[in-house]
Amino acid sequence: MERIPILRMGEFLLVTIQVDMHDQLALTLQDDLTRAIEKKGAKGVLMDISALEMVDSFIGRMISDISGMARILDAKTVVVGMQPAVAITLVELGLSLPGVATALNVERGMEMLRRSLAESNDDHYIKR
Amino acid sequence: MSAKNSMASVLLSKRAEIQAAWSKQLTASLGHAGKGRVSPDELKAQSDKFLDGFSAAVQSGKTSDIYASEWADVRSFLDEVSHTRVLAGFSSDETATFIFSMKKPVFDALREELGNDAAALADNVWAATLLLDSLGLYTVKSYQKTREQVISRQQQELLELSTPVVKLWDGILALPMIGTLDSARTQVVMESLLQKIVETESQIAIIDITGVPTVDTLVAQHLLKTVTALRLMGADCIISGVRPQIAQTIVHLGVDLQGVTTKANLADALALALKRTGVAFTKI
Numbered sequence: 001m002e003r004i005p006i007l008r009m010g011e012f013l014l015v016t017i018q019v020d021m022h023d024q025l026a027l028t029l030q031d032d033l034t035r036a037i038e039k040k041g042a043k044g045v046l047m048d049i050s051a052l053e054m055v056d057s058f059i060g061r062m063i064s065d066i067s068g069m070a071r072i073l074d075a076k077t078v079v080v081g082m083q084p085a086v087a088i089t090l091v092e093l094g095l096s097l098p099g100v101a102t103a104l105n106v107e108r109g110m111e112m113l114r115r116s117l118a119e120s121n122d123d124h125y126i127k128r
Numbered sequence: 129m130s131a132k133n134s135m136a137s138v139l140l141s142k143r144a145e146i147q148a149a150w151s152k153q154l155t156a157s158l159g160h161a162g163k164g165r166v167s168p169d170e171l172k173a174q175s176d177k178f179l180d181g182f183s184a185a186v187q188s189g190k191t192s193d194i195y196a197s198e199w200a201d202v203r204s205f206l207d208e209v210s211h212t213r214v215l216a217g218f219s220s221d222e223t224a225t226f227i228f229s230m231k232k233p234v235f236d237a238l239r240e241e242l243g244n245d246a247a248a249l250a251d252n253v254w255a256a257t258l259l260l261d262s263l264g265l266y267t268v269k270s271y272q273k274t275r276e277q278v279i280s281r282q283q284q285e286l287l288e289l290s291t292p293v294v295k296l297w298d299g300i301l302a303l304p305m306i307g308t309l310d311s312a313r314t315q316v317v318m319e320s321l322l323q324k325i326v327e328t329e330s331q332i333a334i335i336d337i338t339g340v341p342t343v344d345t346l347v348a349q350h351l352l353k354t355v356t357a358l359r360l361m362g363a364d365c366i367i368s369g370v371r372p373q374i375a376q377t378i379v380h381l382g383v384d385l386q387g388v389t390t391k392a393n394l395a396d397a398l399a400l401a402l403k404r405t406g407v408a409f410t411k412i
Contacts, residue, residue, distance in 0.1 A: 079360075079362075080362060081362075082360050082361045082362065083326070084319060084322030084323050084325075084326060084357070084361065086360075087322060087357040087358075087360040087361045088318060088319070088322070088357055090357075090360055091353045091356045091357045091360070092353075096356045096359075096360070097360060102359060102360055102361060102362035103362040104325070104326075104329055104330075104331060104361065104362040104363060105329060105362075108331070108362065109362070
């Protein structure tokens with residue numbers, strides 16, 4: 001069965017969506033990703049959707065769902081590289097994805113994840 | 129039948145007289161207005177060409193319907209004349225005069241030919257009137273069509289011209305909006321801004337609405353959509369140039385602009401954007 005690869009980069013997971021998403025693929029990704037976060041103890045998820053050219057409301061909700069699930073598993077999600085057409089479509093669909101962090105490209109997204117990780121580590125030390 | 133035949137024969141036999149008288153009428157009617165916009169030579173060439181097509185079409189006998197295939201040449205020629213006149217800045221009545229000024233010469237020629245036969249003369253004059261009227265109306269129609277094309281092209285150009293995206297600093301884009309925002313314009317603005325964000329990898333976009341005369345709920349909604357789309361792509365957005373009246377309107381309308389950074393002027397917005405990108409200025 002077709003699957004979207006989930007790569008591990010240190011404490012983060014990298015998901016690159018290279019194909020057009022269909023509903024079953026999105027559900028499989030949700031499953032795989034939550035399992036991978038749990039198994040590897042990832043602190044962040046970077047979702048690169050720069051190759052995604054078409055979205056519908058289901059995929060839009062999937063993006064926001066994944067972010068919510070990851071948050072519950074204590075991992076921050078950053079969605080990077082959204083195409084203008086995709087952004088316009090999501091807005092027109094009324095999906096503004098509140099609570100989902102976004103960045104322009106993988107580099108900036110990585111930086112964002114590192115910074116938030118460093119901040120949460122600081123908090124940790126202060127509490128001790 | 130004979131009525132049509134005598135018009136056709138008059139057009140052949142008295143062509144030179146008709147053309148001379150017509151040219152005189154044309155220059156007289158365009159006298160002050162036509163100077164510099166259409167040369168006498170051009171006018172002569174146009175009248176020549178029209179008479180050629182006109183008399184050929186009249187010879188065919190189909191004088192009742194100018195949309196028949198026999199009139200195709202005349203019609204396309206009139207289209208061409210109307211087109212050039214629109215571009216030269218003629219008004220619609222000046223353009224139609226090109227045809228209507230031909231009436232008198234044709235009537236005169238018919239009278240000379242049929243002087244004694246009042247009934248035939250009346251028939252012929254009536255037929256010629258109908259024909260020239262419909263040709264004149266066709267010219268006006270064609271003139272209007274060209275004008276509409278010009279207007280719609282200008283609208284399109286205006287749409288594109290009025291939405292420049294400028295780079296203010298490395299990673300900072302500005303979009304000075306001018307004029308009323310409607311759905312079509314917002315769409316163009318949004319697309320060009322988002323595209324530019326991708327191209328330049330800018331993280332902050334400043335939308336300056338100093339030039340937007342009024343903000344109603346619809347315009348505010350369009351702005352919010354743009355801001356949301358920008359955020360989805362991973363860029364930040366600052367709205368600047370909010371005038372006091374507009375601030376009042378927005379609050380009175382109950383539009384929720386929370387979560388959107390707004391600044392009173394572009395300078396403040398730029399200062400904030402620079403701060404966010406980690407650039408600092410000091411006075412020397």
